[in-house]
Amino acid sequence: MKNLKNFAELGLEPKVLQAITELGFEEATPIQAQSIPIAMSGRDMIGQAQTGTGKTAAFGIPLINKISKDTDKIVALIMTPTRELAIQVAEEIGKLTRFKGIGSLPIYGGQDIGRQIRALKKKPQIIIGTPGRLLDHINRKTIRLDDVETVILDEADEMLDMGFMEDIQTILKLVPEERQTMLFSATMPPNIQKLAQQFLKNPEHVSVIPKQVSAPLIDQAYIEVPERQKFEALSRLIDMESPELAIVFGRTKRRVDELAEALQKRGYSADGLHGDLSQNQRDTVMRKFRDGSIDVLVATDVAARGLDVSGVTHVVNFDLPQDPESYVHRIGRTGRAGKEGTAWTFVTPREMDHLHLIERVTRHRIPRKPLPTLAEAIEGKQRVTAERLLETVEKGELNEYKGLAIQLLEQYDSVQLLSAALKMLTGEKKDSDIQLTPEDPIRVKRRHSGKPDLRSGRKPSGGYRGGSSGSRSGGGYNRDRGDGRGGYSKSYSGRGDSYRGDRKPRTSSSEGRRTTKREDSYEK
Ligand SMILES: Nc1ncnc2c1ncn2[C@@H]1O[C@H](COP(=O)(O)OP(=O)(O)OP(=O)(O)O)[C@@H](O)[C@H]1O
Numbered sequence: 001m002k003n004l005k006n007f008a009e010l011g012l013e014p015k016v017l018q019a020i021t022e023l024g025f026e027e028a029t030p031i032q033a034q035s036i037p038i039a040m041s042g043r044d045m046i047g048q049a050q051t052g053t054g055k056t057a058a059f060g061i062p063l064i065n066k067i068s069k070d071t072d073k074i075v076a077l078i079m080t081p082t083r084e085l086a087i088q089v090a091e092e093i094g095k096l097t098r099f100k101g102i103g104s105l106p107i108y109g110g111q112d113i114g115r116q117i118r119a120l121k122k123k124p125q126i127i128i129g130t131p132g133r134l135l136d137h138i139n140r141k142t143i144r145l146d147d148v149e150t151v152i153l154d155e156a157d158e159m160l161d162m163g164f165m166e167d168i169q170t171i172l173k174l175v176p177e178e179r180q181t182m183l184f185s186a187t188m189p190p191n192i193q194k195l196a197q198q199f200l201k202n203p204e205h206v207s208v209i210p211k212q213v214s215a216p217l218i219d220q221a222y223i224e225v226p227e228r229q230k231f232e233a234l235s236r237l238i239d240m241e242s243p244e245l246a247i248v249f250g251r252t253k254r255r256v257d258e259l260a261e262a263l264q265k266r267g268y269s270a271d272g273l274h275g276d277l278s279q280n281q282r283d284t285v286m287r288k289f290r291d292g293s294i295d296v297l298v299a300t301d302v303a304a305r306g307l308d309v310s311g312v313t314h315v316v317n318f319d320l321p322q323d324p325e326s327y328v329h330r331i332g333r334t335g336r337a338g339k340e341g342t343a344w345t346f347v348t349p350r351e352m353d354h355l356h357l358i359e360r361v362t363r364h365r366i367p368r369k370p371l372p373t374l375a376e377a378i379e380g381k382q383r384v385t386a387e388r389l390l391e392t393v394e395k396g397e398l399n400e401y402k403g404l405a406i407q408l409l410e411q412y413d414s415v416q417l418l419s420a421a422l423k424m425l426t427g428e429k430k431d432s433d434i435q436l437t438p439e440d441p442i443r444v445k446r447r448h449s450g451k452p453d454l455r456s457g458r459k460p461s462g463g464y465r466g467g468s469s470g471s472r473s474g475g476g477y478n479r480d481r482g483d484g485r486g487g488y489s490k491s492y493s494g495r496g497d498s499y500r501g502d503r504k505p506r507t508s509s510s511e512g513r514r515t516t517k518r519e520d521s522y523e524k
């Protein structure tokens, strides 16, 4: 197949091309070049490509090209697993529609439903939503899906995962059978095939996945560190490298709260994001992170999928992710759109097996990095301060300060003065005593034999999740999602006491508020 890198060769409408130019996209990324013609042909498709390679536009461009501006019906539905992603995708769709005059609207839990109903009266043609709130509108008859011609599941494997399955099925039953359905994600666990059969008709597979599933521009390393030393390790790493923006992933909501607070106490500009915050709080944190008023975003897996924040140079897995897909998506918050990034993963000694599982499934060996010593951390911080100082010198505009500088130099030694300035700028760490509640180590799980990996079409015998034998291997685990529904349990091996799918709220202090999907369901 000809690889159509040039958007102008794809047969798109001038108004869509104009929007692409306006976005600054010079050439199509491989997933775009391959998906756009297939999507334009009207076929169902499954699109897989590494994180940060432009999958949103890969489905957004052909979708917008297809929709007539004359209709006042909802003709397209895009579903995302989290609210923040719905908002972000809606923004990108909004930019792509701007010359064509098509309306689009994000619909997600936690936002005032009256406001959404009013916005729906303006007759948007494209709805971008999280499943829970979508169902809510469907039940209220404020959204009708009778005219939907295109359905897209962004983060398809996540969307089709156990916790969302039922809602997606309900929603899709209301969409006419005669439709185009497209699934996109960076990870396609083997069992997506089975699930896709339910929703797609003879889909074309587009897979832009070289040998490794994770994005190649991410410099990955793991650091073996005991649970109790993780916070110190994180502080040292941040001091040493001074990330422009960093995302630190914690396992539970409690962990995120404690860690964000601890970082603030130490003087870092950090804030937390998880599903127990109000939507207003979530929006504020995301806005501050996007505009750089906080440097460190501490988050549960609610921020693992799809979020695209430019300037994220570092991702830290403060706690190991539960499954390899989550690892791929978490670290994929950096190293996007051709930029480089760094991803560090903390592993406690008892969790090494779990790290090896991630390596096997992602087909990437993650090198070990020693924990920086205190001296290295201090040296790193001083180096960064000196670099900043020199940048300021180069920028100039220092006239206002020169008089005072000359006065001070008449009275004091220059080395003494500059050392004091560096000390101030480096900012001494407030030595607050910080104790985080320890998390249990992630339990070793067995992925079944047969070389499982994250690529579709490569079936391990038995699959590794969603398989009938799946159940918790102790420890219990529920993910934190963004649909106002908390997380849901996910499991691999074990004793047959699975509670996946039963959706019972499961909260206990020992689990640090790991919640099930239904716990804070349908915030209206
Ligand atoms: N053709 C292009 N040229 C330049 N930049 C692009 C192009 N297409 C997309 N981008 C930019 O690349 C970034 C990543 O895109 P996007 O969020 O769609 O990635 P993704 O593949 O969906 O990643 P993820 O798997 O993490 O969801 C965005 O900032 C987007 O604007």
Ligand SMILES: [Mg+2]
Pocket (backbone or CB within 6 Å): 055, 056, 154, 306
């Ligand atoms: Mg995406």
